[in-house]
Amino acid sequence: MRGTKTIEVSLITLCQLLALSLWFSATAVLPQLRAEFHLGALQSSLFTSSVVMGFIIGTLISAFLGLADRLDPRRFFALCALVAGTANILILTVPVDGVVVILLRLLTGMCMAGIYPIGMKMVATWARGDTGFLVGLLVGALTLGSALPHLFSVALPLDWRWVIVAASGSAWLAAFGVMFVKLGGTPARSPRFDPRMLGHIIADKPLRYAGYGYFGHMWELYAMWGWTGLFLFRTYQDRGMADAAGWAALTTFAIVGIGALGSLLGGILADRWGRTTITIGAMTVSGLCALVTGALAGAPMPVLVIVCLIWGISVVADSAQFSSCVIELAEPAHIGTALTLQNAVGFLIALVSIHLVPVVADAFGWWASFAMLAIGPVMGVMAMARLRAMPEAVKLAQGRR
Template sequence: MKKVFDVSLITVCQLLALSLWFSATAVLPQLRAEFHLGAVQSSLFTSSVVMGFILGTLASAFLGLADRLDPRRFFALSALVAGGANILILAVPVDGIAVMFLRLLTGICMAGIYPIGMKMVATWARGDTGFLVGLLVGALTLGSALPHLFSVALPLDWRLVMVAASGSAWLAALGVLFVKLGGAVGRSPRFDPGAVRHIIANKALRHAGYGYFGHMWELYAMWGWTGLFLFRTYQARGVDDASLWAALTTFAIIGIGALGSLLGGIWADCWGRTTITISAMSISGLCALFTGALAAAPLPVLVIVCLIWGISVIADSAQFSSCVIELAEPDHVGTALTLQNAVGFFIALVSIHLVPVVADAFGWWVSFAMLAVGPVMGVMAMARLRAMPDARKLARGRR
């Protein structure tokens, strides 16, 4: 019962704090209309959070903060600062450089929230690491989908949305202090500049990372551009209220991934981490390869394929983190997770900006098919990990 309460509290706190990340997506249309933001400014308004997250995770990894600090206090402090940075946007010109700095600071603070939440959940793992981390990633997935629903159902003033997001983060900062850890916590080591080198030297961890990097090449680009692809597809077909239907469809496609994350966690604990990651990436890679080519197909066919893509593209995500938790030395789990996140999100940042360029030049089929390269590389990496002796450490011997 105690485990259920604390894991649920960690999940809720993570979802509340991560609302800062997704609040920009929900209000960007209003900001563009009110302040006449250009394409570059709009892109930076969102991607600066990702860049901040990369910087934050790199700093946390090299300084070993995720393993040296009490995770609850680290999480709480990060949420407090991020909430403050977010609400300060109301006090500066939205079309100025200060906003970019505040969004960058918000992203830096996310490094003390997302991977730290996974580390706290991992302390409660008793043969169900995949499910617990899958639950956390499922909450993240649902949070990613909600802005698309809010843009249709809750046309609120953008200032209220920003205030609500900061309030949620501060509530998370308070709530996480009541979390009890499960006991499986590594000691807090002294600062070790060689920790990252030891993590990289671990061959099994490297291949788990390669699998995650292939997954990240596909994931955020798919989440970020499916809505625009569907809008243009509906618009070309003469569908009434194309923007409304595109938003609702995108919400369903991303939101259903929460179910995929949960099921992926349950199945990975039963059948093996590499089995599920290889299967999920094989399916999502095929969807990436064919979705753009289905723009002229019957709408039910296109939507069904997109829903399958939405489930499979995230079903494996938590399992890469679970691999790190099970393969890394206990003292360096937090550092290994943050390092993996840093590199993965940098790769995602590249593909996010590359997809629209390729789409404009060659069409959606080529841009989405380009994303299939990630799953292909990921499958190869996880297949090699499966053949290693260290793979027996995964899911209690289930590879």
């Protein structure tokens, strides 16, 4: 049984990693797109933020209609991966600086709602007292999948179009592979979204502070993932390095990809040391990195890269724990609505920071734009410290807070 579990969880994780490469497939080649098509800050931001908005819309639709319960999770995952991969490759057939390309990115994001949460649902059928580890594993797959397009852009350096093709091919491969997955049991019914519960959730103080912590985390995470590549490209370019785009892509892959390790360790340690302990620690480290990274643009490259790697690990190490807090703190009837609300608001906040970073960078420099992201971790640490002090925090991680 242990061997079967390892094989099936590994296959689910691999399919999720391949499919989620679509999320940043266009963002990874932004330096080339901006140079070739003279894209402005708004259009560049939309390549990432439209996927985020699509994910919000897709999550709400899925939650309202209960699609995760009505459809076989493997077929649902496969269908979404096929549609997302097709939407992604259609970018090559439309003007890159037009509206249609953004709508295709929006559709890709909507399909992500049938991939990432459904992967979680399938892995949960194999959970046997190791939920923290498995959740960390899946968030690690999200992280590594987000980094994968940067590796594609190094492996396929001749034309940015091949990066788009490779990401779509990965998603189609995931759609094929997931059909061979065996589940460890009957998937539990997903908690449903009920707007009538919103007042109860907002009035629940521990849940509110868990949400505040997540919102601070989301202010930082996707903006950091989305703009680190361009920051490094400009930094390498200013230093006169040959193949600045290639080096920036390779470094960004390492910085985002290493977050998979942070996510895995965060999931394991949160079960042992406590949810608030890990979230406060991770946000403290990532906030400090956000404050100093932009200022290190002129520092020796090893110093800059090491700080960025630490940022990459810490920025996502706490990610899964905010959802775990909601699951442990909310009344059973409120869990679905609380998770949907937390995710929707968190991703909306991410939209704001994604669009602000290039504007602030153009006006005041990269130091100011990255330092702005530190606002999120600061607020998040304050929120989780307040939650830690509440009596209800004993519900977290079997009393480990």
